[in-house]
Amino acid sequence: MSSSRKVVELFYxxxxxxxxLGFEVLCRYRNVWNIELRLRPSLLGGVMKESGNRPPAMxxxxxxxxxxxxxxxxxYFSVPVCFPENPFEVMFEKGSLNAMRFLTAVSEKETSxxxxxxxxxxxxxxxxxxxxxxxxxxxxxxxxxxxxxxxxTEVEELLQLYKSQPVKDxxxxxTEEAVKHMAFGFPLTVCHVxxxxxxxxxxxxxxxxxxxxxEKWLGPQPDKPTAKM
Amino acid sequence: MSSSRKVVELFYxxxxxxxxLGFEVLCRYRNVWNIELRLRPSLLGGVMKESGNRPPAMxxxxxxxxxxxxxxxxxYFSVPVCFPENPFEVMFEKGSLNAMRFLTAVSEKETSxxxxxxxxxxxxxxxxxxxxxxxxxxxxxxxxxxxxxxxxTEVEELLQLYKSQPVKDxxxxxTEEAVKHMAFGFPLTVCHVxxxxxxxxxxxxxxxxxxxxxEKWLGPQPDKPTAKM
Numbered sequence: 143m144s145s146s147r148k149v150v151e152l153f154y155x156x157x158x159x160x161x162x163l164g165f166e167v168l169c170r171y172r173n174v175w176n177i178e179l180r181l182r183p184s185l186l187g188g189v190m191k192e193s194g195n196r197p198p199a200m201x202x203x204x205x206x207x208x209x210x211x212x213x214x215x216x217x218y219f220s221v222p223v224c225f226p227e228n229p230f231e232v233m234f235e236k237g238s239l240n241a242m243r244f245l246t247a248v249s250e251k252e253t254s255x256x257x258x259x260x261x262x263x264x265x266x267x268x269x270x271x272x273x274x275x276x277x278x279x280x281x282x283x284x285x286x287x288x289x290x291x292x293x294x295t296e297v298e299e300l301l302q303l304y305k306s307q308p309v310k311d312x313x314x315x316x317t318e319e320a321v322k323h324m325a326f327g328f329p330l331t332v333c334h335v336x337x338x339x340x341x342x343x344x345x346x347x348x349x350x351x352x353x354x355x356x357e358k359w360l361g362p363q364p365d366k367p368t369a370k371m
Numbered sequence: 372m373s374s375s376r377k378v379v380e381l382f383y384x385x386x387x388x389x390x391x392l393g394f395e396v397l398c399r400y401r402n403v404w405n406i407e408l409r410l411r412p413s414l415l416g417g418v419m420k421e422s423g424n425r426p427p428a429m430x431x432x433x434x435x436x437x438x439x440x441x442x443x444x445x446x447y448f449s450v451p452v453c454f455p456e457n458p459f460e461v462m463f464e465k466g467s468l469n470a471m472r473f474l475t476a477v478s479e480k481e482t483s484x485x486x487x488x489x490x491x492x493x494x495x496x497x498x499x500x501x502x503x504x505x506x507x508x509x510x511x512x513x514x515x516x517x518x519x520x521x522x523x524t525e526v527e528e529l530l531q532l533y534k535s536q537p538v539k540d541x542x543x544x545x546t547e548e549a550v551k552h553m554a555f556g557f558p559l560t561v562c563h564v565x566x567x568x569x570x571x572x573x574x575x576x577x578x579x580x581x582x583x584x585x586e587k588w589l590g591p592q593p594d595k596p597t598a599k600m
Contacts, residue, residue: 193430193431193432193433194430194431194432195430195432195433201422201423201424201555202422202423203422203423203424203550203553203554203555204422204424204555206553207553207555207570207572210570211571211572211576214569214579214583215579218579218582321432324432324435324436325432326430326432326433326436340443341436341439342440343436343440344575346573346575346576347440347575349578349590350443350444350447353447354443361578
């Protein structure tokens with residue numbers, strides 16, 4: 143057995159609240175497990191289209207269940223998910239194309255790991271899934287970037303970059319990679335173990351995921367394991 | 372806090388392999404947690420129709436994922452799930468109507484708790500989701516009943532009863548109850564806590580479910596907690 147860190151990729155879109163849960167849990171575990179976490183901003187709309195899937199909220203009972211499920215999970219996971227007033231408008235009409243292009247641009251400019259990508263992703267999630275704020279306009283993305291610690295100059299540069307063809311292509315390419323891993327929704331976590339890619343859909347396979355990579359699941363807050371037991 | 376046992380209902384259909392996982396885990400925990408487990412055989416087809424949902428396997432990527440997910444979970448949960456040669460034929464063409472009526476009849480004749488219902492359900496699951504055997508013909512149900520420990524006379528009686536109107540009505544009624552709890556698929560576990568019904572879909576919310584009923588999650592095999600940690 144090699145003792146080198148296992149690569150774990152998280153494919154996500156900020157329009158997906160379950161992705162936020164998965165994102166926070168994996169960010170908490172990146173220093174607990176012997177893993178190299180790679181954040182992969184992708185487009186959920188592209189995955190749904192490519193896979194022929196349809197949004198779970200289109201089934202009325204699923205929509206009702208999702209709200210109760212997310213409220214319970216958010217509390218248990220300590221992630222401040224709060225439903226926007228018009229979730230359908232936010233998810234299906236406004237969408238996340240600009241936000242995911244912006245995050246792809248952040249990733250493009252990243253110099254050390256995914257540090258800034260993690261921060262900006264979180265700030266955008268807070269906007270859409272906590273504070274019911276817009277994430278489609280340049281000023282919204284700018285605000286999130288500044289809150290995450292980017293300078294005004296860096297934000298300005300990203301607002302140019304995120305409209306460029308290479309960034310659009312990169313987002314498309316990452317989304318296609320997720321589809322190759324059989325994505326039909328997000329989050330999709332892909333663990334590379336012994337040369338094999340093991341994909342886990344959703345934010346409810348962490349115990350199994352830990353088992354697959356030879357680690358221990360200590361609950362959604364590994365720094366507070368007693369909260370779980 | 373009352374120390375009386377919390378009622379936990381499991382709505383399931385033997386056509387659903389995820390239901391089998393949930394069933395085995397809850398049967399293992401019925402003597403570990405302070406719960407009264409009530410097995411509620413229901414019809415998945417009815418729930419899908421009522422809720423307007425469609426089978427997950429209709430999305431090709433989901434179908435591929437489900438197979439890998441179930442193989443991993445089956446191993447981790449120690450439940451011998453094995454895909455039949457023609458899963459589509461088994462799930463969508465042959466279905467489980469007779470089997471669920473038979474289990475409803477078993478439940479009708481049950482004298483002490485769900486003892487026989489648990490055993491016969493397991494034997495039918497073994498047929499469809501482990502041994503690739505038929506579960507639609509009377510002789511198949513008879514075999515499962517005998518293996519579960521029913522006498523030949525009891526099986527004969529059940530094979531009369533399961534075609535009766537009261538049994539058909541009862542299955543329909545149980546399925547409607549599941550839909551009232553917002554079911555859009557199975558398994559659906561409904562926990563009654565402080566006068567409120569908390570519904571959990573799927574076999575991946577046990578840690579959260581335990582938290583909701585004030586119990587501890589010790590992994591899928593509570594008698595072997597070390598296997599998890």
